Each structure stands twice: as structure tokens, then as C-alpha cells.
Amino acid sequence: MMEKELVSILLATYNPKIEYLRKQLESINKQDYPNIELIICDDFSKEEIYHSIIQLVEETVTRVPYKIIRNKKNLGSNKTFELLTKIGSGDFYAYCDQDDIWEEHKISSLVRKIKSEEALICYSDLSVINENDIIISKSFKRFSKRIQHVFGEKKYGYFLRRNSISGCAMLIRSDVAKESLPFPEYKYYVHDHWLTLFASCKGKIAYIEEPLVRYRIHSNNQIGAKIMQGIYNKEDYIYNKLYLEREKLAYAQKRLTSFQNEHLQKEILKIQKFIENRIEFFEKLSVKSMWKLIKNINYDPLLVIFEILFRLLPDRFSGAILSFAKR
Known part of the structure; x- marks a missing residue:
């Protein structure tokens, strides 16, 4: 017996390259989930691109x-996906970018897995x-070592700081997605990261x-392989990385009040302390501030080593380390 749950595929477009979008739509049209x-x-x-999208969908999506x-004006990806989340009618949501290609059994595989494990996200x-x-690359894990x-x-301890779930590879229960609304500002959390954190x-x-x-x-990916955008020196790192991490954690703590169990509270406090130690090390370099950071090395070894080298080395060398970290 085939699965009966409805899956809503939520696709946001913005000035897409039509040939890429065509391949994405063809792969959706070939899905074996009924x-x-x-x-x-x-x-x-x-305007001309929007009409090309309509024509392309009419030609391609036949099944x-x-x-x-x-949208009546450009809202950005988070707000566009937020609108899609509100209006989807499926039991599950599959978020979709405009330039990927899905394997034919993508939806059916995710539905079977999420049901068999009684999970909220797969x-x-x-x-x-x-x-x-x-x-x-045959695996994103091998392509991006991070x-x-x-x-x-x-x-949630992991997802409070970083994300490993791409929206295009995600299936989520629609009731959980709706409960997570509104999506945060893009600078805090991209929609897929927020959905993952909330569900976790x-x-x-x-x-x-x-x-x-x-x-x-490709060159126009919104996220793609771009790491630490807008960071070119130590001052940028403080303001655009460390202060932003502080803001993000405060935002998450405020929004996740309904999940304030003891374990989550401990995770938030641990991350909070880690962030403040890193900020102190960059703002007030001393043996004491460096020792506080070193004591956190087991928490995130690569990050701690990178930040110590980046902070201590002269600019001509720290710039090279930053360039390496962005790869």
C-alpha cells in the first residue's frame, strides 16, 4: 500500500536561471511518491522572468x-519560505531551492524514514x-569538512551553534514547521537552521x-560554499561573528521559552559562557583571557586553535589563516 500522507513541496524562486529551474522542476515531476x-x-x-517561470511550470510539471x-515586493528567502509554510496543506513539507536536482525516490525515502523512526525531521x-x-563530490560531508x-x-546543543541540515534535503512534519513561525531575521537563522533547531x-x-x-x-548560490562573509580582519570577526553569535543565542533563548527544560538550559548557559570567553579574548587579550579560552578546547578544538592563532599572529599572517578558514 502506498503512503497516503500529502507532501507539500515548497519552492521559492527569485530571478532563477531558467535552465537550472527546468531541471529542478523535471526532477519534482519524476518523483515516485504518489x-x-x-x-x-x-x-x-x-517581470519577464516571472512570466518565464509560469510558462516553464506549465510545460514541465505535468504529473x-x-x-x-x-510576492508584491521582494521579501527575501526567509519571509518567502515563511509564507509558503503558512499556506502549505500537506502532512509533511519538503522545502525546495530553484537550482538543484532531486533523485526520483527522494520524497518516498524521506517519508518512509520519518515515519519508521517517528521523527519530526528527516x-x-x-x-x-x-x-x-x-x-x-558524492557526499556533502566530503565536500565540506566542517x-x-x-x-x-x-x-539542540549542536544546532544552537551550527546547522547540518540543508533545507533542500529536509522533510519536516507540517505541524512542527507551522509552530516554529515566524522565521527569524535572516542574519540570525536561515529558515532551515531555525526549523532544525526548533524541531530538535x-x-x-x-x-x-x-x-x-x-x-x-555556482557563483550565485545564496549560501553555497560561502564561509564568514563580510569578515576580512580581526575587527570584522568581533562585530560580524562573535557579537552576532551572542545576539543569535539571545534570540534563540527568547524564542525557545516553551522548551526550557533543565538540559536545554545547561546547553544554553554552556554556549553563552563559551561565546563570552571568546569575546573577552579578542577584546581584552591577556594570559587570563587566553587561559579561559584554552579551557574550552575540548568543546570545539579547531575553532579554539583558529581563534588563538588568528588573534595572536600579526595581521600579515592572520589574514592568511582567515583566508584558509574560508575555504
């Missing part, structure tokens, strides 16, 4: 019911392709090791 709907929200693309709406690994659809694919229960406070996260999405890396 009960899906496609909802597209265009974030106020150029899936769909709806197309358009996600998969991704392969990585370039502008010409050539696979440059990525750890975390799953299980009570994983409520229940289990499941994972499929098989890559179910061909994730496209």
Missing part, C-alpha cells in the same frame, strides 16, 4: 498539482554538482546516508 503538491512563491522576480503565487546527505551538472550530519534526540527541541531527527539531492554549487 501524493505530492507543488506550491511556488516567486519573490518578485523581474503534480501545483499553485504559483507572487534529512539526507547530498551530492554536489557544478554549473554543468557534473558531480564534483559538516557533521547530526541526528537523534536532544541534539521537540523530538527526534532522522537521517538517510544516501545522497537524495544533487546540490548545485
